Amino acid sequence: MTVSANVQEKLSRLGICSELDLLLHLPIRYEDETHLFPISDAPSGQVVQVEGVIIHTEVVIRPRRQLVCQVEDNSGILVMRFLNFYGSQIKTYAVGKRVRLLGEIRSGFFGAEMVHPKCRIVREGESLAESMTPIYPITAGLTQKILGKLIGKVLQDVQKTQALTETLPEKIIQKHRLTGLKESVMCLHNPPPDVSVEALQARTHPAWRRIKFDELLAQQLSMRLHYRQRRSHSAPVLMQKHKLEKLLLKQLGFELTTAQIKVSVEISRDLAAAHPMQRLLQGDVGSGKTIVAALAALQAIENGFQAALMAPTEILAEQHFQKLSAWFNPLGIRVVWLSGSQKKKQKQAALDDIALGTAQLAVGTHALFQDQVTFHQLGLAIIDEQHRFGVHQRLALRMKGSLSNTVPHQLMMSATPIPRTLSMSYFADLDVSVIDELPPGRAPIVTKLIADNRRDEIIARIQHACQQGKQVYWVCPLIEESETLQLQTAMETYESLSKEFPDLSVGLVHGRLSTQEKTTVMASFKRGEIQLLVATTVIEVGVDVPNASLMVIENAERMGLSQLHQLRGRVGRGSEASICILLFQQPLSEIARKRLKIIFEHTDGFEIARQDLQLRGPGEFLGARQSGVPMLRFADLEQDGELLLAAQATADEMLNNYVEFAQRHIARWLGDKTEYLRV
Ligand code: ADP
Ligand code: MG
Numbered sequence: 001m002t003v004s005a006n007v008q009e010k011l012s013r014l015g016i017c018s019e020l021d022l023l024l025h026l027p028i029r030y031e032d033e034t035h036l037f038p039i040s041d042a043p044s045g046q047v048v049q050v051e052g053v054i055i056h057t058e059v060v061i062r063p064r065r066q067l068v069c070q071v072e073d074n075s076g077i078l079v080m081r082f083l084n085f086y087g088s089q090i091k092t093y094a095v096g097k098r099v100r101l102l103g104e105i106r107s108g109f110f111g112a113e114m115v116h117p118k119c120r121i122v123r124e125g126e127s128l129a130e131s132m133t134p135i136y137p138i139t140a141g142l143t144q145k146i147l148g149k150l151i152g153k154v155l156q157d158v159q160k161t162q163a164l165t166e167t168l169p170e171k172i173i174q175k176h177r178l179t180g181l182k183e184s185v186m187c188l189h190n191p192p193p194d195v196s197v198e199a200l201q202a203r204t205h206p207a208w209r210r211i212k213f214d215e216l217l218a219q220q221l222s223m224r225l226h227y228r229q230r231r232s233h234s235a236p237v238l239m240q241k242h243k244l245e246k247l248l249l250k251q252l253g254f255e256l257t258t259a260q261i262k263v264s265v266e267i268s269r270d271l272a273a274a275h276p277m278q279r280l281l282q283g284d285v286g287s288g289k290t291i292v293a294a295l296a297a298l299q300a301i302e303n304g305f306q307a308a309l310m311a312p313t314e315i316l317a318e319q320h321f322q323k324l325s326a327w328f329n330p331l332g333i334r335v336v337w338l339s340g341s342q343k344k345k346q347k348q349a350a351l352d353d354i355a356l357g358t359a360q361l362a363v364g365t366h367a368l369f370q371d372q373v374t375f376h377q378l379g380l381a382i383i384d385e386q387h388r389f390g391v392h393q394r395l396a397l398r399m400k401g402s403l404s405n406t407v408p409h410q411l412m413m414s415a416t417p418i419p420r421t422l423s424m425s426y427f428a429d430l431d432v433s434v435i436d437e438l439p440p441g442r443a444p445i446v447t448k449l450i451a452d453n454r455r456d457e458i459i460a461r462i463q464h465a466c467q468q469g470k471q472v473y474w475v476c477p478l479i480e481e482s483e484t485l486q487l488q489t490a491m492e493t494y495e496s497l498s499k500e501f502p503d504l505s506v507g508l509v510h511g512r513l514s515t516q517e518k519t520t521v522m523a524s525f526k527r528g529e530i531q532l533l534v535a536t537t538v539i540e541v542g543v544d545v546p547n548a549s550l551m552v553i554e555n556a557e558r559m560g561l562s563q564l565h566q567l568r569g570r571v572g573r574g575s576e577a578s579i580c581i582l583l584f585q586q587p588l589s590e591i592a593r594k595r596l597k598i599i600f601e602h603t604d605g606f607e608i609a610r611q612d613l614q615l616r617g618p619g620e621f622l623g624a625r626q627s628g629v630p631m632l633r634f635a636d637l638e639q640d641g642e643l644l645l646a647a648q649a650t651a652d653e654m655l656n657n658y659v660e661f662a663q664r665h666i667a668r669w670l671g672d673k674t675e676y677l678r679v
Helices: 005-013 019-023 087-092 144-157 170-175 181-189 197-201 206-231 243-251 258-271 289-302 314-331 344-356 392-398 420-426 452-467 483-500 515-526 561-568 590-601 605-616 619-627 641-657 659-670
Strands: 029-031 047-060 066-072 077-082 098-104 106-108 111-115 118-121 133-135 278-283 306-310 335-338 361-364 378-383 409-414 431-435 445-451 471-475 506-509 532-535 548-553 578-584
Touching: 005 144, 019 144, 029 197, 047 077, 077 098, 098 111, 144 181, 170 641, 181 206, 197 206, 206 278, 206 420, 206 641, 206 659, 243 289, 243 314, 258 278, 258 289, 258 409, 258 431, 278 289, 289 306, 289 314, 289 378, 289 409, 306 314, 314 335, 314 361, 314 515, 335 344, 344 361, 420 641, 445 452, 445 590, 452 471, 452 548, 452 578, 483 506, 483 532, 506 515, 548 561, 561 578, 561 590, 561 605, 578 590, 590 605, 641 659
Parallel strands: 077 111, 278 409, 278 431, 306 361, 306 378, 335 361, 378 409, 445 578, 471 532, 471 548, 506 532, 548 578
Antiparallel strands: 029 133, 047 066, 047 098, 066 077, 098 118, 106 111
């Protein structure tokens, strides 16, 4: 197909670079111009087509200059209203002209009316469209008409070309009762007259089903292939001995929950295999992932290998270091700390320990993955809050131990609950374990939404809480545009709160403090010496101070749902009933109102995540993943769960039995977008 450079440039803006892209540029909706409704019978609230003769035309000035025409058919009269119009339209729509209108009917002041309908002059008895009119996504300078023509041309030739040859084996087509691909594409561009309009619009029609299936399958294939490739490496076999595990569990002050036991069993089994584990451990904030990670580390250590635990922030890494040292030191296990801000001498000592293997567990930040770090025998890499890191697949390979022909096992942990369908789809290259219950004895968190002009009440509440020996977080507003401004706000808040509470000990923690300073502040908060901790969102992940039972979040309307959920998860960690106060500033945008309503009504992270997915689409959940994973254009994870299951099963079947088909299918749908696979 040849088109001008100008058109080509516009097409590429729509992501269309080939004939196949054009064929897969599918309508976003359809307009039904295949039949006419009598004006008086036309249903309101949906797009309908009517036809009639203009019996009156005038330009009305008030309340605003507009063109108003009355159109009459045998059944009644309809008002057509144009708020923007050209002078020439007054003539075009002169009395006596016959017009066909497409639009939504509403009842207005003068009876039924259509505002800005699609309107054209017709002859009496002019034939109707034979099929639904497809409406395509377009871009400036590229109209429906041009795009429709281009697609039409390619469709004409489609029988002759290879563009849509089948990539699925007949057996799979039969099994899932799929419509042919060519047939489906043709149908979606040119729906036959007898097609179910509802099914087409709702994208449940068999033709849509086929397209979505193919798309989901391509995604599954590429991710499962990636999974298999990584799995083809060898990994140290870490036998299940459970000796150290028993010792640790005995000294803990609590019993593992059923969910913790279940995921530990899954992890332990993986570690004992000869290929690298690639497991994502999901669990809501406070569900107790740390102990699960600790047990996994013990299995590596028990087999003479090292384990590494990496966290995204210094505060969190430090906290892990302390907790794990307290658990492991009594077992005679050596834990070392490595961070970017460490003094040179201490760092060198840690590096030596890691290289010699005297350090059995290394805890730290990104510093653990620097080139200068060489492990003696790394068996397991644990990555906390993995969505903060991305490109996890590269990390483990970098962390090779001295057994250079093996790859360490990998455990990724995330407190951002990911809705099931999303994780089945975008995380199909990982095995997923879910901790789906919280440890017992947690008092529920009560969430309150309060407009920030009622700050006085909050002050009284904080005073009261601290008098009762409770501790409080005050989270400063998030200012995305400027870190300096954010810092300044935090300082000011700290100063004003210090003045407001002369009797309380107030602390401040923010991202610009040195590790040492942060640690000092957090430690004294943990010991109860600080009663009110003013903080920026640095405390969002992982921080664990069970005695803190009141949290105030300023300008909550600026924060995303998962961030609010994470922050709120800092309280409600003890047996004390906890309160989270979300201060917001009016007026609220529509989206902010929806978010606050969700966070107010729900405390279950998975439910919040599910609603967040509906609100914002998958991008936010994927974080750094997004760039590498094939995104979905047609399938809707909420609606197409059943197809996703089918695609998942089919992907493995094809990779096992129909490799060539699988390759062709990936090539068609992902083309050169499979970079991710080669990592
Ligand atoms: P997260 O999953 O958010 O990382 P943590 O591992 O920090 O959660 O655990 C939160 C708190 O719950 C910690 O104080 C931890 O010691 C405690 N905890 C973990 N498991 C249990 C359990 N089975 N019973 C009681 N408390 C537990
Ligand atoms: Mg944690």
